[in-house]
Amino acid sequence: MNNRDGRRRVKGFFAHLVLSWTVPAVVILFWQLSTHPPAILAKLLPHALWLNLLSHSANLAQTFPGPSQIFQAGAHLWKTGELLSAIEISSQRAAFGFLVGGSVGFALGLFNGLFSFAETMLDSSIQMLRNIPHLALIPIIILWFGIDEPAKVLLVAIGVFFPIYLNTFHGIRSIDPALREMASVYGLKSWSLFWNVILPGAMPSILVGIRFALGLMWLTLIVAETIDADSGIGYITNNAREFMQTDVVLMGILLYALLGKLADASVRLLERILLSWQPAYQR
Amino acid sequence: MAASVSALNHDVQGGVGSLSGHIVIEGIHKSFGAEQVLRGIDLTIPHGQFVALVGKSGCGKSTLLRLIAGLDTPTEGRVLIDGEPLKNQNSDARVMFQDARLLPWKKVLDNVGLGRPGKWKPEASKALKDVGLSGREADWPAVLSGGQRQRVALARALVSRPRLLLLDEPLGALDALTRIEMQRLIERLWRERGFTVLLITHDVEEAVTLADRVILIDTGKISLDELVDIPRPRQRNSANFGDLSEKILESVLGKVRETP
Numbered sequence: 178m179n180n181r182d183g184r185r186r187v188k189g190f191f192a193h194l195v196l197s198w199t200v201p202a203v204v205i206l207f208w209q210l211s212t213h214p215p216a217i218l219a220k221l222l223p224h225a226l227w228l229n230l231l232s233h234s235a236n237l238a239q240t241f242p243g244p245s246q247i248f249q250a251g252a253h254l255w256k257t258g259e260l261l262s263a264i265e266i267s268s269q270r271a272a273f274g275f276l277v278g279g280s281v282g283f284a285l286g287l288f289n290g291l292f293s294f295a296e297t298m299l300d301s302s303i304q305m306l307r308n309i310p311h312l313a314l315i316p317i318i319i320l321w322f323g324i325d326e327p328a329k330v331l332l333v334a335i336g337v338f339f340p341i342y343l344n345t346f347h348g349i350r351s352i353d354p355a356l357r358e359m360a361s362v363y364g365l366k367s368w369s370l371f372w373n374v375i376l377p378g379a380m381p382s383i384l385v386g387i388r389f390a391l392g393l394m395w396l397t398l399i400v401a402e403t404i405d406a407d408s409g410i411g412y413i414t415n416n417a418r419e420f421m422q423t424d425v426v427l428m429g430i431l432l433y434a435l436l437g438k439l440a441d442a443s444v445r446l447l448e449r450i451l452l453s454w455q456p457a458y459q460r
Numbered sequence: 461m462a463a464s465v466s467a468l469n470h471d472v473q474g475g476v477g478s479l480s481g482h483i484v485i486e487g488i489h490k491s492f493g494a495e496q497v498l499r500g501i502d503l504t505i506p507h508g509q510f511v512a513l514v515g516k517s518g519c520g521k522s523t524l525l526r527l528i529a530g531l532d533t534p535t536e537g538r539v540l541i542d543g544e545p546l547k548n549q550n551s552d553a554r555v556m557f558q559d560a561r562l563l564p565w566k567k568v569l570d571n572v573g574l575g576r577p578g579k580w581k582p583e584a585s586k587a588l589k590d591v592g593l594s595g596r597e598a599d600w601p602a603v604l605s606g607g608q609r610q611r612v613a614l615a616r617a618l619v620s621r622p623r624l625l626l627l628d629e630p631l632g633a634l635d636a637l638t639r640i641e642m643q644r645l646i647e648r649l650w651r652e653r654g655f656t657v658l659l660i661t662h663d664v665e666e667a668v669t670l671a672d673r674v675i676l677i678d679t680g681k682i683s684l685d686e687l688v689d690i691p692r693p694r695q696r697n698s699a700n701f702g703d704l705s706e707k708i709l710e711s712v713l714g715k716v717r718e719t720p
Contacts, residue, residue, distance in 0.1 A: 358531065359561040361549065363575035363616070373574065377565040454565040456602045 205244050212243030242424040247431065250424040259413065264432070267398060267409040270326065271436075274333025275394050279387070282338040286345025290379070291371075296346075303342065311335045312400055324405035329398065336397035337390040344386025348379030381455070384448050391440040399433055481542070481552065481623030481656035482507045483528060488537035490523055497523045498534075499680035507623075510650055510657045512667035514712060515677040521660050524677065525626050528658065529555050541624075553624040554617035558632050560609035562601040562616075569597035572616045580619070587615040591645060607638035611645070618649060625650075627659040631666070643670055647692070664709045668701060669694050676711055684711045 214234050219227050238246065254260035285303070289296040314335065322328035352375060360374045402411020414429030452458055483505040490498040497520045505511055513521040526532045528539055530550035539546040541553075562571045573584040588594060591611040601609060610630055617625060627646070631639045647670055650657055661667050667674045668688055676684035686708060690700050 355557070355559065355561055356563065359555075359557065360563075360574070362529065362531070362553075362555050364549075364551065365575050369575070373566070374563065377563070380565075452565075454600050454602065 209244045212238045212241065213245060240423060242427060246424045247428045250422070251428045251432075254413070254425070254428070263408065263410045263413050264436075267402065267411070268436070270329050270402075270409065271333060271394050271398050274330045274398070275337050275390065277330065278334030278337035279341050279390060281334070282341035282386075282390075283345050283383070286342045286383075287349065290346045290349030291375070300346075307339050307343075311339075311397065315401070315404060319405060324407070329401040329406070332401045333394055333397045336393040340389035340393060341383070341386045344382045344389070345379060348382025348386075349375060351382065352378035380451055384444060384451065387447075388441065388444050391444060392437065395433060395437045395440070483624070483656065483658075484540040484543075485524075485528070486537050486540065488524070488527060488534045488539070490520070490527065490532070491535045497680055498527075501537075501677075501680075501682060503675070503682065505656060505658070508654045508656055510659070510670060510672045512659045512661055512671035512674045513677060514661060514664060514667050514674060514708065516712065517662075519677045520680045521677045522628055525555075525628055525658060525660055528624075529553050529626050531555075550624070552622055553626055554620065554622040555626045555628060556610070556613050556617050556630040558629045560601070560606075560613040562609055562612055564601050566601075567597065568593070568599050568601065568604070568612055571601065571612055572619055574616060576619060584615070584619055587619040588612070590618070590649065591615045605638075607634050607642065610634065610642060614642075614646070614649075618653070621653070622655060624656045624658070627657065629660050629662065632662065639666075646670065651692075664705050664712065665696065668705045668708065669696065674708055676708065678712075684708065 212234055214227075214230050218230070222230070242250075251260060254263075285299065289300055289303075311332065315332065318328050318332060322331065356374060356378065357370075360370055365373055398409075399411055402409045403415050406412040406415070410429050410432055414426045417423075417425035417429070449458055483503070485501055485503040488498055488501045489496070501524060513524065515521050523532065527534050528546075528550065530539075530546050530548055530553070541550060562568075563574065566574070569581065569584050569588065572587055573580040576584065585594075585597060588597060591614050593608060593611050593615065596604070596608070596612075601612065604612065613630070631642050634642060643666060646657075646659075657671075659667070659670060664674075668690075671688055674684070674686045674688060675682055676686075686704070688704060690698070690704070694701060
């Protein structure tokens with residue numbers, strides 16, 4: 178019984194995996210075939226048509242290199258060690274900015290959610306600042322901080338701050354007052370009330386905030402690294418643009434997609450663990 | 461006032477001592493803004509009595525219960541628990557609400573042990589066993605039925621051995637069969653443990669089945685205070701039961717007809 182259950186779950190997991198990666202796989206396959214027509218077509222197609230196709234795909238491959246070219250570009254950069262160090266430095270910036278902006282946002286969200294005097298004092302100011310697009314701050318940040326690490330970390334931190342602040346605050350405010358009342362009947366106060374009722378009650382909303390923030394984290398970093406950087410993934414792609422290395426640029430873009438997906442998947446895993454009580458996460 | 465003092469003396473002479481749950485309510489008024497919900501309630505509930513509060517919606521019975529629980533404070537008058545004026549939360553009382561109010565992020569056992577100090581797991585398991593839910597300790601509340609959730613809420617209320625159990629229509633949302641099961645369970649646990657119970661209900665038959673005393677509240681005042689002198693276990697089809705239910709129901713409805 179248990180064994181069969183387990184097997185069905187494993188099967189379901191693989192079915193889900195295959196289905197969710199079908200579309201990217203098909204896209205990559207067509208992309209590859211249209212930029213690099215396989216040699217076997219030379220025997221199947223009339224000679225004139227084959228030559229035509231070949232010249233078209235050669236034209237296309239200059240501006241729009243195929244997956245195999247991009248892979249080769251990536252492999253080359255990997256061998257020289259440039260790629261790994263770029264990923265390292267970009268991830269460091271992202272993580273550091275996320276940590277700073279996220280913890281300030283979380284702390285302020287808690288503070289304003291728990292104490293209404295704090296909300297009255299701070300919330301409208303924060304809402305005002307929220308309406309400034311954080312990327313609009315780039316000129317002033319360059320003027321103040323130059324193009325060094327603090328500028329990029331700060332920009333990421335500002336981008337990450339708002340979704341985490343808003344969702345933490347909202348999560349705390351939307352806890353069922355009936356549950357709070359029940360908890361007070363059962364003698365829960367301050368810390369025990371926070372650990373047993375408020376934090377777990379706000380957790381679904383906080384995790385939504387983290388997912389939003391991770392998206393903004395990469396977005397902000399890409400912009401920051403493209404505008405001013407001397408290292409990182411953004412620097413590699415920007416540099417490659419100057420030398421018309423389309424394959425390297427596309428590799429950088431795909432790398433961002435991959436890293437973004439990785440960040441999102443890790444939050445999903447966190448949701449699975451922290452929100453296992455929700456009916457949606459129960460089999 | 462005089463009556464309540466003599467009742468209190470009686471209780472002290474009776475030597476109930478440490479485990480008590482004697483409630484005296486003196487001249488309680490409660491207003492929310494301009495709306496007067498309770499207009500002068502005097503009531504003495506001796507230790508161990510099972511009291512049912514009936515009345516139509518909005519008559520103030522839930523407000524009275526919240527005052528006794530210490531969740532609200534009266535505008536006028538006071539509540540004495542075992543002779544002591546009630547300040548803040550009533551720590552001897554446990555409340556069961558219309559909805560179970562379980563924490564969805566805690567397993568059943570952790571819900572039962574909520575707020576218990578020290579090694580609470582054995583007593584929480586015991587409480588679950590008492591309400592017939594052994595083996596469900598590790599389940600999430602989301603997978604339980606409505607009746608099972610109320611059982612967990614009952615176990616949680618009783619695990620600390622309260623002197624006073626306040627039931628705010630806890631069976632209102634349950635189906636008829638589950639309801640009868642829960643009534644029997646509550647009655648059994650009350651007889652075994654001897655705590656004081658205050659039950660709010662819309663259902664006159666439920667009140668007559670369970671309570672020693674039925675109190676009718678109408679527009680913020682006590683309009684009927686009836687002792688139920690029927691031996692337990694009570695049969696719904698007995699003549700006494702029918703007569704008394706009829707009488708109480710008539711009083712509830714009669715008052716309804718008077719107010720346009």
